Amino acid sequence: MNKQLLIFDFDGTLIDSVPDLADATNAMLTTLGKDTYPIETIRNWIGNGSRMLVERALVGDITVPEGALTKAEADHAEQIFFEAYTKIGGSKTVAYPDVDSGLKQLHAAGYTLALVTNKPIRFVPKILESFGWQDLFSEVMGGDSLSTKKPDPAPLLHVCTQLGITPDQAIMIGDSRNDILAGQNANMDTLGLSYGYNYGQDIRELGPTEAFDHFTDLVTWIMKDNI
Ligand SMILES: O=C(O)COP(=O)(O)O
Ligand SMILES: [Mg+2]
Known part of the structure; x- marks a missing residue:
């Protein structure tokens, strides 16, 4: 790993x-x-x-x-x-295909997982609980947890500091330019997912380390120790 x-x-x-x-x-x-x-x-x-x-x-x-x-x-x-x-209250919110099993697979493999969203933090715990994911993430940051949010690298660097892990040991994974830029600004490798919301733009144009069309392909790629 x-x-x-x-x-x-x-x-x-x-x-x-x-x-x-x-x-x-x-x-x-x-x-x-x-x-x-x-x-x-x-x-x-x-x-x-x-x-x-x-x-x-x-x-x-x-x-x-x-x-x-x-x-x-x-x-x-x-x-x-x-x-x-x-x-x-998240009534129509669903997990993307293979996310639940993929997160559990990565967690079981020994990776530390963290969540950094631009969503206000007050909405996050309830949604995590609705999917049974509340114990998977070692750190959870919302868009208002600090004074700046993604694409600023501050929340990502804060997570690293809290966990005692250096940015070169971390990967930022997301669907939006804000995620890829935040990761790049934090000197992290970045992985893009093409199915989310990126203002209609192809995530590959942001130059992530790698990009995937399905969550399961991302999990397989990480598990193969590609970076
Ligand atoms: O709330 C938003 O605007 C986006 O949230 P995200 O950072 O989890 O994609
Ligand atoms: Mg997003």
């Missing part, structure tokens, strides 16, 4: 949470008397945490121009989104 620590992204990598995030986003927009959006549009707004999702939905575009929203407006909408997402 050449590497010790596998840091996983959550949404778009282990779980498909788009249906619930889209429902919560549209519930927020409806409450505010605004037009709703199709799930495929909202899918491309995910990746930079809830606040950014809410702001993108309010302006109806991935780019939120400077000054387009007041802080009070965005705070209010985010609060409504949080209430809606809490109420929905």
